[in-house]
Amino acid sequence: MKFLGYTNFAFVVFLVSFHSLSACSQSESEDHEFNYDEGTGRGPSRWGTLKPEWRTCSDGRKQSPIDIGTVQVNSELGELQRNYRSAQAILRNRTEDVAVVWSEDAGNITINGTTYRVDNCHWHSPSEHTINGTRFPLEIHIVHRSPQNKTAVVGILYRYGMPDFFILSISPFILSLRTEDQNLGFINPERIGFPGSSYYRYNGSLTTPPCSENVIWTVFRQVFSLTLLPDMYIFYFYICGTLNEE
Ligand SMILES: *[C@@H]1O[C@H](CO)[C@@H](O)[C@H](O)[C@H]1NC(C)=O
Ligand SMILES: *[C@@H]1O[C@H](CO)[C@@H](O)[C@H](O)[C@H]1NC(C)=O
Ligand SMILES: *[C@@H]1O[C@H](CO)[C@@H](O)[C@H](O)[C@H]1NC(C)=O
Ligand SMILES: *[C@@H]1O[C@H](CO)[C@@H](O)[C@H](O)[C@H]1NC(C)=O
Ligand SMILES: *[C@@H]1O[C@H](CO)[C@@H](O)[C@H](O)[C@H]1NC(C)=O
Numbered sequence: 001m002k003f004l005g006y007t008n009f010a011f012v013v014f015l016v017s018f019h020s021l022s023a024c025s026q027s028e029s030e031d032h033e034f035n036y037d038e039g040t041g042r043g044p045s046r047w048g049t050l051k052p053e054w055r056t057c058s059d060g061r062k063q064s065p066i067d068i069g070t071v072q073v074n075s076e077l078g079e080l081q082r083n084y085r086s087a088q089a090i091l092r093n094r095t096e097d098v099a100v101v102w103s104e105d106a107g108n109i110t111i112n113g114t115t116y117r118v119d120n121c122h123w124h125s126p127s128e129h130t131i132n133g134t135r136f137p138l139e140i141h142i143v144h145r146s147p148q149n150k151t152a153v154v155g156i157l158y159r160y161g162m163p164d165f166f167i168l169s170i171s172p173f174i175l176s177l178r179t180e181d182q183n184l185g186f187i188n189p190e191r192i193g194f195p196g197s198s199y200y201r202y203n204g205s206l207t208t209p210p211c212s213e214n215v216i217w218t219v220f221r222q223v224f225s226l227t228l229l230p231d232m233y234i235f236y237f238y239i240c241g242t243l244n245e246e
């Protein structure tokens, strides 16, 4: 099983590296509303000025991401229970990222008595949250919404190491993604896995415009690992601008 995984993995990485070069140069879309490249005047420090409804990006007082370790994180927001199930999902090119979006009810998490249904997961490279100043190569955000449309996001960081099974399993779809949604079939969010049972919890915001606040963040203390040849992989979650940010 493991050997098979590795063989497929090497193959996928080869294709990814070949494909991503063209994907990235094409994605420099001038008219995209916001991006991660400060040089374009539409980078993160300008988001709050681009549209009146994005003002929170610069005026907000509880903005995410944060550096965990230097900012006080509240550990009294309650437990995290998950109750996921398999449901139809698609892979979507949202221009600023690639997201797995569930089109049916794929279950939920419960935090302090409120149930939030899973909506999508997507990646940021490099990580947005840092731990005591350390930035990681990749971060997954699993986004959930309550019936009152309150948002709860679970964040997990990745370091370099062994391949990640969930990413590996959707790689072929990522490779063939252009602008049309790709049907992923049934995906159980459980497959992403939660690393360990210890996490940081704080009250923050969406990390992209409109940067809305009152978002409950759960960031796992333990990190996932991510492949051999990681740079090529990360490149594929492509946000080409973010890679130059550091
Ligand atoms: C950050 O570093 C300080 C000082 O070394 C340590 O006490 C603290 O536990 C660290 N925090 C995290 C989240 O690792
Ligand atoms: C948890 O829920 C209880 C009851 O709904 C509420 O009183 C309390 O403020 C909540 N705590 C937090 C930290 O959200
Ligand atoms: C949470 O998801 C489970 C299945 O994963 C479902 O049975 C349950 O009804 C859901 N809870 C709510 C409050 O939607
Ligand atoms: C729910 O909140 C999200 C994020 O703040 C927003 O994009 C979406 O439009 C909201 N949906 C509804 C039905 O209000
Ligand atoms: C994703 O969509 C954007 C335009 O919305 C396009 O520029 C980019 O090339 C697409 N990505 C891929 C991998 O085709």
Ligand SMILES: *[C@@H]1O[C@H](CO)[C@@H](O)[C@H](O)[C@H]1NC(C)=O
Binding pocket: 062, 203, 204, 213, 214, 215
């Ligand atoms: C989180 O912060 C918002 C303001 O951004 C506040 O309205 C809300 O009550 C806070 N929620 C909790 C659970 O502390």
